[in-house]
Amino acid sequence: xTAEPVPSSRSLFERALAVIPGGVSSPVRAxxxxxxxxxFMVSGSGPWLTDADGRRYVDLVCSWGPLLLGHAHPEVxxxxxxxxxxxxxxxxxxxxxxxxxxxxxxRTPVERVRFVSSGTEATMSAIRLxxxxxxxxxxxxxxxxxxGHVDSLLAAAGSGLMTLRGALSVPGTPGVPxxxxxxxxxxxxxxxxAVTAAFAEHGxxxxxxxxxxxxxxxxxxxxEEGFNAFLAETCxxxxxxxxxxEVMTGFRASRQGQWGxxxxxxxxVPDLMTFGKVMGGGFxxxxxxxxxxxxxxxxxxxxVYQAGTLSGNPVATTAGLATLRLATDDVYDHLHxxxxxxxxxxxxxxxxxxxxxVVQTAGTMFSVFFTDRPVRNFEDASTTDxxxxxxxxxxxxxxGVYLPPSAYEAWFLSAAHDDEALGVILDALPAAATxxxxxxxxx
Ligand SMILES: Cc1ncc(COP(=O)(O)O)c(C=O)c1O
Numbered sequence: 001x002t003a004e005p006v007p008s009s010r011s012l013f014e015r016a017l018a019v020i021p022g023g024v025s026s027p028v029r030a031x032x033x034x035x036x037x038x039x040f041m042v043s044g045s046g047p048w049l050t051d052a053d054g055r056r057y058v059d060l061v062c063s064w065g066p067l068l069l070g071h072a073h074p075e076v077x078x079x080x081x082x083x084x085x086x087x088x089x090x091x092x093x094x095x096x097x098x099x100x101x102x103x104x105x106x107r108t109p110v111e112r113v114r115f116v117s118s119g120t121e122a123t124m125s126a127i128r129l130x131x132x133x134x135x136x137x138x139x140x141x142x143x144x145x146x147x148g149h150v151d152s153l154l155a156a157a158g159s160g161l162m163t164l165r166g167a168l169s170v171p172g173t174p175g176v177p178x179x180x181x182x183x184x185x186x187x188x189x190x191x192x193x194a195v196t197a198a199f200a201e202h203g204x205x206x207x208x209x210x211x212x213x214x215x216x217x218x219x220x221x222x223x224e225e226g227f228n229a230f231l232a233e234t235c236x237x238x239x240x241x242x243x244x245x246e247v248m249t250g251f252r253a254s255r256q257g258q259w260g261x262x263x264x265x266x267x268x269v270p271d272l273m274t275f276g277k278v279m280g281g282g283f284x285x286x287x288x289x290x291x292x293x294x295x296x297x298x299x300x301x302x303x304v305y306q307a308g309t310l311s312g313n314p315v316a317t318t319a320g321l322a323t324l325r326l327a328t329d330d331v332y333d334h335l336h337x338x339x340x341x342x343x344x345x346x347x348x349x350x351x352x353x354x355x356x357x358v359v360q361t362a363g364t365m366f367s368v369f370f371t372d373r374p375v376r377n378f379e380d381a382s383t384t385d386x387x388x389x390x391x392x393x394x395x396x397x398x399x400g401v402y403l404p405p406s407a408y409e410a411w412f413l414s415a416a417h418d419d420e421a422l423g424v425i426l427d428a429l430p431a432a433a434t435x436x437x438x439x440x441x442x443x
Contacts (some may be wrong), residue, residue: 008053012040018243023202027063028064028073033121034405039397044071046416049402058421062412064257064404065248065277068327068335070416074282076322083318089310093262097312099440100321101287104279107256107324108246109269109405110289114298115199115312117284119276120148121245126272130208130241131369131392132304139208143187144378145246146217147210147274151180177262189215189321189377190224195231199238208241208272213258214362216410218381222362223262232268238356241294244270251278251324253331267362273311279318284310293419298349310409315442335364342366353433355440370436381408391439392432399428 016023024030024038032037040052045071049059059071069076083096101113116122126140127150139152147153154172171181185202187194189211199206209231215221228244235242246257250273254260263269271294276286289295299305310316343359343366350357356372369375370385371394389407396403401424403411 002376008039009051009248011039013037028404028409029405031405033386033407034375034393036232036394038405039402046070046072047414047418047421054425055400057400058229058417058424059402060413060425061402061404062414063074065252065410066280066282067231068252068331069281069323069410070414071107071321073326073416074098076319076325080281080315081321082317084316087109088315089313090310094312094317096314096316096317096321098287098394100279100317100324104275104287104289104325107251107262107273108259108273108289110273110295111279111292112295113287113316114295114306115285115287116306116308117158117286117310117313117316118148118275119245119286120150121308122247122274122276122286122288123147123243123245123249124150125288126155126243126274127208127210128273128306129288129294129298129304130243132302134207134208136205136240136241137183137184138185138205139207140185140187140195140198142211143186143212144189144213144218144221144381145212145215145245146212147212148247148268151208152184155181155184155186161410171370177336188379189218189221190227191377192227192230192291195234199234199240203238203240206235206238206240207303208243210243210245213244213246213249214253214261216365217408218378219367219384219408220362220365220377221377221381222360223258224376226262226266228258228262229266229268229362232263232270235271241290243272243274245274247274247276247364249277249365251327252412253365255327255329258362275409278323279320280316281321283313283316283319284319290333308437327415333366334345334415334417335413336424338413339364339366339424342411342413344427345429349429349433350436353437355433355436356385364413365410370407384408387443388414388436388439390434395432395435396425396428399431400424401428 041049043050048309104113104140154176161390232242249258264377275289297304360368370388371383375381385409
């Protein structure tokens with residue numbers, strides 16, 4: 001009898017390639033941009049991930065943002081286990097769903113919330129609602145902002161598509177008919193003149209403008225002071241809705257997301273907001289919400305149809321509720337402090353190795369660009385040195401740090417990233433910076 005083969009990322013990946021396109025269930029998980037074999041993870045605990053070969057990594061992806069408290073937080077796990085034991089789905093309203101909606105309403109300016117299962121569904125539904133509410137059809141988005149894989153929004157849509165195609169095109173992928181993006185206007189991020197001109201020309205037809213509250217899908221590009229307020233005001237003047245996509249920033253950039261960093265201080269509110277990631281606590285839960293008079297146009301109260309078999313699922317909403325209740329000010333203070341430590345060491349290491357770089361932040365979110373200019377939009381982001389990042393990524397991976405396998409992504413920390421985890425990151429940075437410098441010399 002032959003022994004069972006030892007599971008390893010490589011052999012699992014080879015099997016996966018035979019049955020799953022590209023061996024991954026979402027393209028950003030592939031290592032296409034950095035080369036090599038994606039690691040198959042078998043467990044996570046706090047800031048640590050363990051792969052199928054038994055190697056441990058400090059996780060700076062945190063499931064692409066949701067795991068604000070780290071992996072397998074004991075209280076979240078206990079709440080989820082209790083919820084599973086009560087039954088996994090009823091297809092009826094439940095209390096956890098109601099409590100999570102109340103928590104979201106308490107933290108953000110939205111007055112009503114509708115749950116869905118992914119950020120993509122949230123933005124797709126928000127746009128349908130904006131069109132249904134205004135009776136108009138045109139949508140404005142910004143180049144480099146990603147709002148999920150909604151047909152009409154897959155135009156210049158940031159990291160995943162940049163990593164795969166490295167090019168700006170409309171539509172951004174085969175399979176989306178031109179008729180789906182014909183009604184989407186794509187503008188350069190941060191360009192007030194372009195926004196003013198688009199509204200001057202098409203104002204009567206614009207249903208909504210959607211933006212990432214602080215773009216994180218072309219790397220982190222914080223909005224300039226007053227930019228989101230300007231967007232909200234321009235939309236209001238022209239009778240269009242301002243849709244702020246906080247799927248990534250929500251409950252992460254700050255306790256109140258990016259809105260807590262600008263809208264709450266400046267006194268304006270988006271008409272609609274979208275949420276996902278952190279509010280699902282590692283489960284497939286997302287939401288959109290906003291002004292009561294807009295949200296009540298949704299079915300069954302109003303005529304705009306929107307639905308979902310597993311929407312507001314009791315296990316997912318229990319995980320999200322437990323996560324948000326544990327996401328206290330201390331958590332955000334910790335994310336700020338840990339982020340500052342990493343950013344300083346990262347900048348020091350890259351400077352010492354002579355690698356041009358820019359580190360940018362939005363609240364507790366941050367990312368590094370291997371370029372010599374501040375990144376304000378998609379065009380600036382595209383100047384990043386992808387080969388240098390690939391070398392940096394692999395050097396970090398070898399030293400036990402799991403970074404996003406793409407040069408255009410935010411790095412995500414959790415409340416569980418303690419001194420031990422930070423120590424592993426800081427120790428790995430100098431050699432990774434040297435590897436990036438060597439890649440630049442070789443090119
Ligand atoms: C800002 C933003 N909107 C929407 C989405 C889509 O969310 P999901 O991947 O859950 O469909 C993402 C995912 O990364 C996102 O970052």
